[in-house]
Amino acid sequence: DGNPVLTRGMVDGAMESAVYNCAVLLEDGVFRMWYTAAYKQHMKNFAERSGGITYARSKDGIRWTKDQTQTFFNGPPGSIDEYSAYAPCVIRRDGCLWMYYSIAHLDQSDKRDPRRNRVGLAIEKR
Numbered sequence: 001d002g003n004p005v006l007t008r009g010m011v012d013g014a015m016e017s018a019v020y021n022c023a024v025l026l027e028d029g030v031f032r033m034w035y036t037a038a039y040k041q042h043m044k045n046f047a048e049r050s051g052g053i054t055y056a057r058s059k060d061g062i063r064w065t066k067d068q069t070q071t072f073f074n075g076p077p078g079s080i081d082e083y084s085a086y087a088p089c090v091i092r093r094d095g096c097l098w099m100y101y102s103i104a105h106l107d108q109s110d111k112r113d114p115r116r117n118r119v120g121l122a123i124e125k126r
Contacts, residue, residue: 005062006035011054012069014039019054021087021102024061031058034071034099036086050074052085053101072122080105081120097124 008016022035038051052073056064075081081103088101103120 005058006033006056006064006066009066011037011066016054023088023090023099025090025092026061027092029059031061031064032056032090033058033064034088034090036088037070050084053088053099080118085120096126098122099124 006019006022008019010016016037016039018036018038020036022033025032033056034053035056036051037054050073053071054066055071056066058064072085074083074085083104084102086102086104088099090097090099092098099122101120101122103118
C-alpha cells in the first residue's frame with residue numbers, strides 16, 4: 001500500500017538522517033535486514049561515525065526491530081572507507097555471514113581516483 005517498512009529512528013543515541021540500500025535474508029523463519037544509515041554525513045566532508053550499516057530483524061518482513069547499535073560505521077581518516085560504508089549485500093558461506101558493501105574514500109573530486117568507489121568485504125567472526 002506504499003507505506004515504508006523501515007523509517008528513520010534513534011540508533012546509538014543519534015537520529016538517523018536517512019535509511020536506504022537494504023539487504024534481507026530469510027533464515028529459520030526470521031527476516032534479517034542490513035541497511036545503510038546516515039547520521040551527520042555531508043557531501044565531500046568527512047564526519048566521523050557519520051554513516052554505516054545497521055541490522056534489523058522481523059518475524060513477518062513488515063514490522064522491524066532495529067539493533068540499538070550500528071553493525072559498523074565508516075572508517076577513520078585514511079581508511080579505505082573513510083567517507084562511507086553503504087549498500088550491503090549479505091550471504092551465508094561456510095557457516096558465516098559475508099557482507100559485501102560499497103565503500104568510498106574521502107576525495108570524491110577526482111573521478112579517475114581508483115579509491116573513489118569500491119567494494120569491501122566484512123566476514124563474521126566466530
